[in-house]
Amino acid sequence: MGNETETRERLLEVAKQEFLELGYEKASMRKICKKAGVTTGALYFFFKDKNDLFAALVKEVADEIKMIIVHHTQKEQTIYEDAKTTPQAIIADGIEQGRDFVTYMYANKDAFMLLLTKANGSSYENFYDELVDLMEKNTLQFLDHITLEYGKENEIKPYTMHWLAHLETSSFAQLLTHGLTLEEALIQAEVIAKYLTGGWLEILKK
Amino acid sequence: MGNETETRERLLEVAKQEFLELGYEKASMRKICKKAGVTTGALYFFFKDKNDLFAALVKEVADEIKMIIVHHTQKEQTIYEDAKTTPQAIIADGIEQGRDFVTYMYANKDAFMLLLTKANGSSYENFYDELVDLMEKNTLQFLDHITLEYGKENEIKPYTMHWLAHLETSSFAQLLTHGLTLEEALIQAEVIAKYLTGGWLEILKK
Amino acid sequence: MGNETETRERLLEVAKQEFLELGYEKASMRKICKKAGVTTGALYFFFKDKNDLFAALVKEVADEIKMIIVHHTQKEQTIYEDAKTTPQAIIADGIEQGRDFVTYMYANKDAFMLLLTKANGSSYENFYDELVDLMEKNTLQFLDHITLEYGKENEIKPYTMHWLAHLETSSFAQLLTHGLTLEEALIQAEVIAKYLTGGWLEILKK
Amino acid sequence: MGNETETRERLLEVAKQEFLELGYEKASMRKICKKAGVTTGALYFFFKDKNDLFAALVKEVADEIKMIIVHHTQKEQTIYEDAKTTPQAIIADGIEQGRDFVTYMYANKDAFMLLLTKANGSSYENFYDELVDLMEKNTLQFLDHITLEYGKENEIKPYTMHWLAHLETSSFAQLLTHGLTLEEALIQAEVIAKYLTGGWLEILKK
DNA sequence: GATGAATGAGGGTTCATTCAT
DNA sequence: AATGAATGAACCCTCATTCAT
Numbered sequence A, B, C, D: 001m002g003n004e005t006e007t008r009e010r011l012l013e014v015a016k017q018e019f020l021e022l023g024y025e026k027a028s029m030r031k032i033c034k035k036a037g038v039t040t041g042a043l044y045f046f047f048k049d050k051n052d053l054f055a056a057l058v059k060e061v062a063d064e065i066k067m068i069i070v071h072h073t074q075k076e077q078t079i080y081e082d083a084k085t086t087p088q089a090i091i092a093d094g095i096e097q098g099r100d101f102v103t104y105m106y107a108n109k110d111a112f113m114l115l116l117t118k119a120n121g122s123s124y125e126n127f128y129d130e131l132v133d134l135m136e137k138n139t140l141q142f143l144d145h146i147t148l149e150y151g152k153e154n155e156i157k158p159y160t161m162h163w164l165a166h167l168e169t170s171s172f173a174q175l176l177t178h179g180l181t182l183e184e185a186l187i188q189a190e191v192i193a194k195y196l197t198g199g200w201l202e203i204l205k206k
Numbered sequence E: 001g002a003t004g005a006a007t008g009a010g011g012g013t014t015c016a017t018t019c020a021t
Numbered sequence F: 001a002a003t004g005a006a007t008g009a010a011c012c013c014t015c016a017t018t019c020a021t
Helices: A006-026 A029-036 A040-046 A050-056 A059-081 A087-107 A109-117 A127-150 A158-177 A182-204 B006-026 B029-036 B040-046 B050-056 B059-081 B087-107 B109-117 B127-150 B158-177 B182-204 C006-026 C029-036 C040-046 C050-056 C059-081 C087-107 C109-117 C127-150 C158-177 C182-204 D006-026 D029-036 D040-046 D050-056 D059-081 D087-107 D109-117 D127-150 D158-177 D182-204
Strands: none
Touching: A006 A029, A006 A040, A006 A050, A006 A109, A029 A040, A029 A050, A059 A087, A059 A109, A059 A127, A087 A109, A087 A158, A087 A182, A109 A127, A109 A158, A127 A158, A158 A182, A158 B158, A158 B182, A182 B158, A182 B182, B006 B029, B006 B040, B006 B050, B006 B109, B029 B040, B029 B050, B059 B087, B059 B109, B059 B127, B087 B109, B087 B158, B087 B182, B109 B127, B109 B158, B127 B158, B158 B182, C006 C029, C006 C040, C006 C050, C006 C109, C029 C040, C029 C050, C059 C087, C059 C109, C059 C127, C087 C109, C087 C158, C087 C182, C109 C127, C109 C158, C127 C158, C158 C182, C158 D158, C158 D182, C182 D158, C182 D182, D006 D029, D006 D040, D006 D050, D006 D109, D029 D040, D029 D050, D059 D087, D059 D109, D059 D127, D087 D109, D087 D158, D087 D182, D109 D127, D109 D158, D127 D158, D158 D182
8 A cells, every 4th residue: 555654654744743732741642643544553563652753753853953063062162272263253153053053943843843842751851951051061162262361350150151051042942932934033043143242241341 | 636727738838849849730639639648638628629739839929920020110110211310220220120039039939940840731831921021021111211312223123022031031030940049049140130231232232 | 697597598599599500410519508608517507418408498399299189189089979070070170280280380480390300319309200190190080980980991001091190290390391481381281181181082982 | 352342342231231220420430341341441442431432322223213203204294295195194194103113212222211211411311302303393294284274273382382292202202211011012102192183183173 | 564452550520428626 | 506627439531552463
């Protein structure tokens, strides 16, 4: 009947709708089966449990975005190490990172919606926090660099760093969860960059 | 047996622990009864349903913090209207509001934890969003004032306002949810105020 | 506060509404108490249990209507025994009985509604059947008389008698349960009498 | 284990006994499971809820009897329209209908018992009334015919028609609920026909 | 690849009633 | 005459998952 892996795809599609609509916990495996026109046995042939089903919708994207952030952190590291780097270059790079992040997010809209707002109860319920942690390393690097340049009169506490990472992460995440289009989001990303830069300058002032 | 209304208190205490540990949805009425050494009937004598039990832990605080914000917004309105008001006065007031908010939050730590992170599924699941909305009105008022003074070359979009309200609200909320002590939080609140002010200045620049 | 027996009256009134609306089984003692502004303890001071509460609304009427029927049966007995009784007299008496029944029913509308349609689960759930049984005795007497006069060529089976008692009883009961006014009901009672008489004549025919 | 769909049958059988004994509302799903030697989950695999279980015992019969009545009404319509139809033919047809009804009822005894006396609380609680309504249409048709033939000196009120439909329906229904055998019931059906015809003649008299 | 019957613990909630005060 | 806290069994139903076929 040409079913082959078609069943799997159908299950994934239906599951995505259910998870998006109800969230991980309230979504029902039985209802997913029913809507996909498939028996529970079939579902459990393809996916070992509820979490595995959710992961199948989300894993690839979750892994890749983390890699993207890590890569960016590494790349920034080299920029900082370059003696000839100007402040403008750093800012420009930050803006570019924002654009990349937003673009990737929007290219994988559904997966990000699941990860950011519908994963409660699943093994991805801490995805957002993990993102923040990665962002934090990014920011810490920046701070170290700044401190070298400007001296350490202004002590920035660890918590502050964590909070700023939150600020940045959630600012980007909200673009998607609040329903902006990609075009709107890219424009807004610039505003975010501007605002956060202004904030930094203020707290770094002596 | 010295029970009197002691049972109700015991139920509330146990329920608070359960909700804090598991969240509204995963908390079990039966488990709460068992831990409180009480039959289900007793619980349902005091509280009409699960949501009512949750509300009993949270309603007062939820109502009051909203009033506090509203009152502050009104007070700020009068400050803006005063011709002799200086920018310093406005900033000082913002800082004071932050202190008030944080202090009240910490004085009602458990209730705020429930409201901010454990209310999903209950009638308070939108509490955080409501807070943001109130904050937004606050910020909008500020923007109107600024626009009058500095002209309107820089158009701030509605979404930006909403985002900033989020930024501020979550910044305060996280102080609690991340486990800072009151002393740490109050210090951090100043950092937040500084940072957010810097951000504002940046995006208001021509 | 002048409460005295006022509480009892209030409970009875509220209970009547509840039973009428929901029926005996679905009515809730707690809700009755709440609506009456009284605690359960108070209710159980006046009425020993749910059935007792229902009975208090209904007993008097239930007893009296039975007596009325019995009395009528006895009175009819004497009519039959009277050698000078004409068939017209018998029919006239039957019509009068109908009128009495209907009038009494309407004078105690609520109680009859409870007894006829809302008593399921209570000790009065067989009230209607008891009424039928009493009616049946009435009808049997009539049959005996008829048989003496006209001979016994037409055998009327016991079940037929029971059925006819049902017919008559339900015909009257429905006047009330279908919402006719007293005036309409009295008119309709004549139609019933006519119809039932016609039926009798038909099955008594040789 | 030879279970196959045997479980479903066993559940239906047990449920039928429970419903017959206790009625829809007082019957307990748990008890039905226990008696059938099955877990609640199994029951809910076959039937979506209590009402669905009841319906499975009753739906087919409920639908068919209504169709039978409707069909008969249509057939009677053609009889009336036939110029050569004699009053005897009409009466004969009425009697035949009675026989058909009773025969079908007894062929589905349990289902009818459930529908007529045990359905309270289920979606079939108005089944009897629906039957009466169908019967009423039947009777109205008859009245229209009669009126054409005999003139309209005797006004029969709408309520009277409704009442007569009740009379007829309950007369048939009681044959079953009062425990008559099929043979007894068929004989009694003739008595009913006779009686009701006599009643009609009486109220149609000028 | 897929079926579908079955598990069994658990969910929140309602109930009539009791009894010490 | 009345309070109101407390009982505890029972209610219908949902869940993710398993496994013989």
